Amino acid sequence: MNFQILDADYFREDNQPIIRIFGRSEDGESVCCLVPGFEPYFYLSASGDLQKLGEEIMERFEGVKTFEIVERFEPIGYQETKKHMLKITTYDPGNVPEIRDDVASMLGVNAIYETDILFRNRFLIDKGFKGMGWVSTEMEEPVPNGKILCERTIRTSHISEVQKIANSSLKYMAFDIECLPHDGGMPTPDVSPVIMVSFAFEPAYKGHKTLVLVMKEVEGVDEDVEMLPEESDLLDRFFEIIRDYDPDVITGYNINGFDVPYITDRVKLLNESGSNINSAVGRDSRVLNYRKVINRTIVSITGRVVVDSLPLIRQQFSLKRYTLRNVSKELLNMEKLDVDAADMEEHWNDSGEKIRKFIDYSRRDSELALDLLLNLKLLDKYIALSRVSGVLLQDTVSGGQTNMVEHILLTEFGKQGRVMSTKPDEETSAFRRKQNEELKGGAVLEPEKGLHKNVIVLDYKSLYPTIMMAHNLCYTTVVPPGKYPKDKVIRSPSKGEFVKPEMFKGIVPSVLEALLDKRVETKKLMKQASDEGESQVLDATQLALKILLNSFYGYSGYARARLYSLQMANSVTSIGRGNIARTEDIVCNRIGKVIIRDNEAYLLDEIDELRDNDKIVKLSVAYGDTDSVFVHCKNEQDLEFEEGVFSLDDSALVGKKVASIVTASLPDPMELEFEAAAKRILLIAKKRYAQWIFEPTNGGWTDSIKVKGLETVRRDWCELTSKMLNRVLELVLKEGDIEGSVEHVRDLVDRVRNLDVKKDANLFEDLVLTKNFSKSPSSYKNKQPHLTVVENIQRRTGVRPSIGERIPFVIIAGKGLFVDRAEDPDYVRENNVPLDVDYYIQKQMLPPVERILSVFGVDMATLNHDSKQKGLFDFDSSVEDNTPALKKVIRTKEVSTNEDQKTQSSLFDFYS
DNA sequence: TCGCGGGCCTAG
DNA sequence: TTAGCTAGGCCCGCGA
Numbered sequence: 007m008n009f010q011i012l013d014a015d016y017f018r019e020d021n022q023p024i025i026r027i028f029g030r031s032e033d034g035e036s037v038c039c040l041v042p043g044f045e046p047y048f049y050l051s052a053s054g055d056l057q058k059l060g061e062e063i064m065e066r067f068e069g070v071k072t073f074e075i076v077e078r079f080e081p082i083g084y085q086e087t088k089k090h091m092l093k094i095t096t097y098d099p100g101n102v103p104e105i106r107d108d109v110a111s112m113l114g115v116n117a118i119y120e121t122d123i124l125f126r127n128r129f130l131i132d133k134g135f136k137g138m139g140w141v142s143t144e145m146e147e148p149v150p151n152g153k154i155l156c157e158r159t160i161r162t163s164h165i166s167e168v169q170k171i172a173n174s175s176l177k178y179m180a181f182d183i184e185c186l187p188h189d190g191g192m193p194t195p196d197v198s199p200v201i202m203v204s205f206a207f208e209p210a211y212k213g214h215k216t217l218v219l220v221m222k223e224v225e226g227v228d229e230d231v232e233m234l235p236e237e238s239d240l241l242d243r244f245f246e247i248i249r250d251y252d253p254d255v256i257t258g259y260n261i262n263g264f265d266v267p268y269i270t271d272r273v274k275l276l277n278e279s280g281s282n283i284n285s286a287v288g289r290d291s292r293v294l295n296y297r298k299v300i301n302r303t304i305v306s307i308t309g310r311v312v313v314d315s316l317p318l319i320r321q322q323f324s325l326k327r328y329t330l331r332n333v334s335k336e337l338l339n340m341e342k343l344d345v346d347a348a349d350m351e352e353h354w355n356d357s358g359e360k361i362r363k364f365i366d367y368s369r370r371d372s373e374l375a376l377d378l379l380l381n382l383k384l385l386d387k388y389i390a391l392s393r394v395s396g397v398l399l400q401d402t403v404s405g406g407q408t409n410m411v412e413h414i415l416l417t418e419f420g421k422q423g424r425v426m427s428t429k430p431d432e433e434t435s436a437f438r439r440k441q442n443e444e445l446k447g448g449a450v451l452e453p454e455k456g457l458h459k460n461v462i463v464l465d466y467k468s469l470y471p472t473i474m475m476a477h478n479l480c481y482t483t484v485v486p487p488g489k490y491p492k493d494k495v496i497r498s499p500s501k502g503e504f505v506k507p508e509m510f511k512g513i514v515p516s517v518l519e520a521l522l523d524k525r526v527e528t529k530k531l532m533k534q535a536s537d538e539g540e541s542q543v544l545d546a547t548q549l550a551l552k553i554l555l556n557s558f559y560g561y562s563g564y565a566r567a568r569l570y571s572l573q574m575a576n577s578v579t580s581i582g583r584g585n586i587a588r589t590e591d592i593v594c595n596r597i598g599k600v601i602i603r604d605n606e607a608y609l610l611d612e613i614d615e616l617r618d619n620d621k622i623v624k625l626s627v628a629y630g631d632t633d634s635v636f637v638h639c640k641n642e643q644d645l646e647f648e649e650g651v652f653s654l655d656d657s658a659l660v661g662k663k664v665a666s667i668v669t670a671s672l673p674d675p676m677e678l679e680f681e682a683a684a685k686r687i688l689l690i691a692k693k694r695y696a697q698w699i700f701e702p703t704n705g706g707w708t709d710s711i712k713v714k715g716l717e718t719v720r721r722d723w724c725e726l727t728s729k730m731l732n733r734v735l736e737l738v739l740k741e742g743d744i745e746g747s748v749e750h751v752r753d754l755v756d757r758v759r760n761l762d763v764k765k766d767a768n769l770f771e772d773l774v775l776t777k778n779f780s781k782s783p784s785s786y787k788n789k790q791p792h793l794t795v796v797e798n799i800q801r802r803t804g805v806r807p808s809i810g811e812r813i814p815f816v817i818i819a820g821k822g823l824f825v826d827r828a829e830d831p832d833y834v835r836e837n838n839v840p841l842d843v844d845y846y847i848q849k850q851m852l853p854p855v856e857r858i859l860s861v862f863g864v865d866m867a868t869l870n871h872d873s874k875q876k877g878l879f880d881f882d883s884s885v886e887d888n889t890p891a892l893k894k895v896i897r898t899k900e901v902s903t904n905e906d907q908k909t910q911s912s913l914f915d916f917y918s
Numbered sequence: 919t920c921g922c923g924g925g926c927c928t929a930g
Numbered sequence: 931t932t933a934g935c936t937a938g939g940c941c942c943g944c945g946a
Contacts, residue, residue, distance in 0.1 A: 262932090302932040317932065324928095407934050447936030448930065469930090470935095560934030567934080575935075632930050632937085693929050693938060715928055715939075722926060722941090777926070780931060788924055788943065810931055824942070849941085922944090929937080 007160070008142045009037045010174045011135060012254055013309050013398060014126040016099065017290070023099055025129050027141070027165075028156065028289055028309035030174040036252055038154045038289060038309065039143060040161040044129050045071065046099040049078060049119040049425045050109060051091045059114060060092050067108070069101030070094055079424040081119070081569060084485050084505045088423060091119075099125035119425035123416065130396060131417050133165075137392035137399050140168040153291040155249055156309070171543060173389060179253035180206040180376035181244075183265050184368050186354055187347065192805045195271035199237045201354060203244050204368040206376040211251045216369050219243055222354075224361050231365060238281035241273055245285050245294070252289075255311050255385065259330045259375045262303045262314040263808075267296050301809070304404070311400050313385060315378045318403070322384070326721050326776045327812050334374045337382060342374060343367040386542065390550035394521075407557040412568055414554070418513050424482065427568045438565035441572050445563050446500070448632030449583040451590065453689040456861050457738070459646045460639040461628055461684040462661040463699070464668075466585070467677045468552075469633035470559040471518045473581045476673040478504050480512025481562075481569045498577035499584050514558055522675065525551040582632065589635055589678065590627045592668055599624055600660050607663035623652070623660055629689055635678075636687065637664060654700050654707055657683030683707075686739045690716065690857055698739040711736055717854040721812070726772040727850050730754050734855055744862045751855050751869050758846050763838065773846055774831050776812045791815055791828030799830055817845045824849075 009029040016023045025041040052059050060073035072095045077088035094109070096102055106121040123131075135141055146160040184202040185193035205217040218231045221240050227233075234240040248256070258265055273285045273294070285293040289309025297304045305312045320328055323337060331342040345353050345364055353364040379385060391402040395410035396417060402410065416426045430438070466472070473479065477496050483504040485495060495503045504512070528548040535541040561567055563575035601608045602621040616622075628638040639660060641647050661680030668678040684697040694715035700707040711732075717723040718731045733750055737743040763770050777792040786793055792813035800806040807813060815828040819840040827842060834841070847870065856866050 300932085304932090320931080404932085406932090409933095411934080442935085445936070450929085450937060557934060560936095562935085564934050579936080634930080691939060694940095714930095717940095720927060720940095778931070780926080786925085790925070790942090853940090919946100921946090924943095925941085926939105928939085930935105 007037070007146065007158075008032045008140055008168055008170070009039070010138060010140050011130075011398070012138070012311060013289075013400060014130065015290075015308060016125050016129075018098065021097060023125065025126065026290070027135075029141075030176060030254060031158070032174065034175060035157040036254070036289070036309075038156040038159045039146070039165065040149060040159070041129075041163055041165060042161070043163050044132075045095050045097075046102055046125055046128065047093055047095040048102055048106065048121040048123075049076075049091050049093055051080070051089060051116045051119070051425075052112075052114045053116060054114040056090055056092055059112070060094075063092075063094060063109060063112070067101075067105045069096045069098060069105060071097050077423065079422070079482070080117075081419070081425060081427045082481050082484070082571065084483050084510055091425065119427065120416075122428050123426075126398070127413065127416075130398070131413070131420060134167050135165075136167075136396040137402065138173070138389050139393055139396070140170040141165050142168045155252065155286075155289045155291060157252070171540060173543060175209075176254040177252065178208045178255045178257065178376060178379065179211075179248065179251055180257045180372045180379070181261070181265065182258055182368060182371040182375060183269060184350075184364075185268065186350065191347075191803070193268075195268050195275065200241060200269065200272055201237070202365065202368045203240065204372040205247065206369075206372040207251065207253075208376060208380060211247070216373060217247065218365050218369050220365060222361075224365065225357065227362060227365060230369070237272075238276050238283055241269065241276070241285070242283045244269070245283070245287055248287050253310060255313055255379075256307065257313045257315055257375055257379045259333075259371070259378070260314060260316045262296070262305050262312070263316065266294065266305045266312075267298075267303055270294050270296055306400060311403065313379060313403055315375060315384055318384045319378065319382075322382075324719075324721065326725075327814065330371065330374060333378065338374065338377055340374060340377065343370045383542070383546075386546040387549060387553075390543070390546035391553065394524075394547065394550045394554060407553075407561060408564065408567060410554060411557050411561045414517060415513065415569065418517055422513060424513070429568055430566060430570070435565045438570055438572075442563060442565060445572060445575055445579070446583075447579050449586050449630075450632070450692045451586070451627065451630035451635075453629040453692060453695065454626075454638065455689050455691070457686060457688050458628055458638055459686055460652050460657065461687045461697070462637040462639060462657050462664070462680065463634065463682045463684060463697075464637060464661060464665055464678050465634040465681050467679050468522065468555055469582055469585075469676075470578050471522065471555045472676045473578050473585070474512075474558065475515045475518050475522075476676050477577070477581060478507045478512050478515055479574050479577050480504065480514040481571050481574065482514070483510055483512040484571055484573050498580050500573075500576040500580035502573040502577035502580075504574075504577070514562075518555060518558060519675075521551050521555050525555070585672075585676070586630055586632065586635065589668055590630065592671065593625050593627055593635065593637055593664060597625060597664060597667060600663055602656055602659055605655070605659065607659040609663075609667075621652070621656065623656070625660070625664070628687070629695065631693065634681075636684075636689075637661070654683050654685075657700075658702065685709075686742075688735070688739065688858065688861070696735045696739060711739060716858075722775065722777050723854070724773050724775050724846070724850055726754065726758070726769070726846070727854055729772065730851060731854055731858070734858060738858065738862075744859065744864065747855075747859060748864060748868060751851070751859075752871060755847050755851060755870060758843050758851065761841065761843050763835070763841070770816075770831075770835070770841075773816055773841065773850075774814045775816070775850075776814045779807055779809055779811050779813050781809060789823070789825040791817070791825050794825055794828045795830050798833070802833070817842045819843075 009031040011027055011029045013028040016025050025044050027039045029037050031037050056075050064070050064073060074093045076091055076093045078091045079085050079088050102121050106118055110118045143162045144164040146162040149159045149161045151159050182204050183200050185198045186201045187193035187198050201221045203219045207215060214230055216230050219240050220231060220233050221237055223233050234243055273283050277283055287294045288307050292308050319333055325336055334340045334342050345367055353360040388399060388402045391410060392399045395413055397410050397413045419426050485503050485505055487501055487503050495505055497503050525548050528544050532541055532544040535544055559578050562571055599610055600623045601613060622642040624640045624644055626638045627635050629636040639652060665678045665680045682699050682701045684699045687697045689695045696713045696716060699712045700709045713719050718728040730751060734747045737747045761769060779792055779796055783793060792815055795813050795815045796807055814831050816831050816834055818827050818829045818834060819842045820827050852866055852869055
């Protein structure tokens with residue numbers, strides 16, 4: 007039988023561990039496969055007589071089954087030879103944590119290794135199985151299901167990996183609960199009952215796409231509603247439905263933060279007072295439970311995957327708010343239905359329309375949760391990450407990059423006879439964090455500020471991974487500086503030394519090479535794929551490979567990693583910094599000029615003499631950040647090309663030429679790529695710019711305005727700022743319309759100045775700011791506007807928003823500090839509190855737009871002009887007063903020269 | 919008035 | 931943010 011691995015764990019049978027793999031088979035059955043015969047082990051290195059030490063350990067610790075003297079490399083540093091170590095095998099996985107500290111403190115023991123690897127991961131790694139990977143079983147014996155809640159349970163030790171791209175069809179279930187709070191506050195499980203539970207299923211459950219359980223009799227409802235008179239019956243039915251449906255994936259919105267702990271606590275309470283709710287949900291019949299680990303609730307259900315979509319959406323989408331209402335609207339374009347907390351009791355006690363509405367609202371929440379998961383394909387990425395890294399799906403969904411990197415490295419270390427370090431203790435991590443103050447990052451080039459035409463964007467393909475590959479940077483190649491002769495090592499600008507690949511090819515570079523090759527291969531397959539589903543799987547796979555490739559650098563400087571090398575991390579970035587500086591030098595000085603002739607790009611020394619129709623392109627670097635360079639193309643006189651002279655295709659010719667020359671000078675597989683051509687680009691500051699960018703797309707060009715770092719992409723500015731700035735950027739970049747920009751800003755300033763909240767509710771919404779409530783109030787050293795609002799809300803409702811929530815606020819009129827005048831928008835709306843329109847004009851609108859338009863000589867006064875006071879026709883003269891050069895250019899289409907350097911606009915002819 | 923630290927969020 | 935990394939802009943409040 008072939009099945010795909012969803013989850014794995016182990017249990018004990020006659021004092022032997024038996025591995026249990028859960029999955030779904032090719033023909034759609036849920037499967038549990040028992041695999042006996044796998045044993046737990048760990049390593050230790052010691053000085054002295056290893057045989058004697060092994061015997062002593064056997065004698066002293068009952069759990070130790072056997073030992074073996076083996077040869078292994080230590081985890082960190084290049085080593086010429088392996089060392090003798092002890093491999094200790096125990097009877098039970100639980101024995102290892104029991105004895106490891108005692109063993110570590112025995113005389114002569116230097117270090118212990120791999121004592122903290124979960125047994126199921128140890129099994130997967132040693133057998134070469136992967137999370138969401140396919141396996142095939144033979145000679146299986148059927149086993150009576152007993153407590154196992156799968157459609158088939160088998161037992162075999164003949165199990166092997168199978169190659170298959172497609173995924174099995176999983177069963178998804180979303181749920182949501184409603185609780186009845188006392189007097190409109192937050193419900194708490196000690197007093198407020200669960201009155202409704204809703205489900206959404208994919209595929210349908212016995213013909214039901216959704217189902218709502220309600221704790222009362224309601225008339226006039228459809229067959230997707232079940233009525234149960236008692237809360238305990240309702241909860242019992244909830245678990246019965248889960249067991250009966252047998253989902254692979256259980257999802258919901260904020261279920262880890264709310265629903266699961268609530269139901270668990272409620273069941274405990276009810277069962278303690280005489281109820282008999284069977285809350286078994288795991289495929290091993292384990293009851294629903296949760297663990298709290300600082301700030302985080304961990305929920306795991308054996309054999310299934312629990313996916314709370316809230317953290318996934320937080321990670322993947324940058325939104326101003328993450329309420330289900332806002333997320334559904336922004337990402338699904340669907341409305342959440344809602345009963346106000348204050349009206350909940352009234353709806354619940356109603357026996358007509360209101361209670362039916364309440365039921366529909368509850369149903370909708372489950373539908374939305376399922377839609378988020380499926381329509382946004384939230385899980386695809388994680389399934390691909392599991393298949394590529396080998397980590398079980400639950401761990402890629404709820405874990406970080408560390409998990410995956412360490413899983414991959416443990417696998418490769420094992421293959422190459424190298425042991426893996428244990429996780430560092432607190433002290434070691436703290437020490438490393440201190441050391442990390444020495445860790446330098448990427449270089450950011452000083453931008454040539456202002457508006458430019460014809461800028462080519464070049465960037466390095468996977469810069470840090472390719473640096474590690476090209477220079478053999480690895481934990482396994484790093485050597486103490488000076489230990490080996492100069493010609494034997496690669497030395498980085500940060501003075502890190504690594505042996506050359508001829509001496510030893512590093513494990514990290516090898517892994518990266520394999521990942522990169524696989525990504526190229528996957529992209530190729532994707533182009534050939536005819537089936538839509540297969541193409542999607544391949545796309546998720548190449549994305550997963552990209553994520554993994556980029557995880558290794560960050561991991562190398564991570565204080566809590568099993569493997570840590572400041573030398574390696576610093577070498578990566580120092581080579582990166584050297585590289586971008588060298589790239590700038592090649593572009594500006596070694597290349598300098600490119601000749602375009604007959605649709606080909608040439609260097610000066612590639613042609614004999616200049617001809618009449620040759621286009622001479624002068625290159626300079628306008629900006630660059632870490633792995634990118636923006637190359638500014640100008641004419642022979644070092645001026646912008648006139649409109650129509652330098653085409654997008656010319657950009658591509660120059661870009662590809664430059665990229666190929668730079669690439670040729672680099673060690674394999676480092677590669678500079680032509681990415682896009684910007685017709686115009688506005689550079690404001692480091693990490694802040696906007697481009698009218700043209701990206702090559704199968705034969706043609708696709709254009710868009712791309713904004714980086716400016717207020718339009720920042721969530722701590724109000725929507726009005728974003729909208730205003732977006733319009734200004736579009737006018738400036740696409741049309742060169744400074745005058746129009748100024749008018750647009752003035753119109754908006756007027757509207758805000760004359761704001762009437764009752765008449766213009768939309769504008770009010772656009773004035774709402776949000777900031778993340780990121781830590782406990784006591785640890786803030788300064789006042790913060792969102793903290794003021796958190797305190798206000800807590801004072802008024804008794805409920806404090808949770809840490810990690812984004813807090814919306816507006817600034818109200820009054821005296822005193824800005825931070826004290828932040829207020830909850832809901833409160834302001836309900837109580838008609840006037841806003842501080844001056845704050846919005848002076849602090850939210852004018853400064854961001856001034857930073858952009860000052861490039862053209864437009865100042866605050868021009869923008870802040872009051873139409874009511876000065877009249878509508880005042881504009882032209884005010885522009886003339888402030889910026890004569892600007893107006894001249896706009897009005898007369900004059901082709902300017904270099905004479906006026908004061909305002910950038912004088913360099914261009916926008917209207918031609 | 920200016921410089922600085924805290925805070926937030928983004929680029930890469 | 932609920933365990934990859936650094937660079938860096940900008941706002942606010944505070945104190946010299």
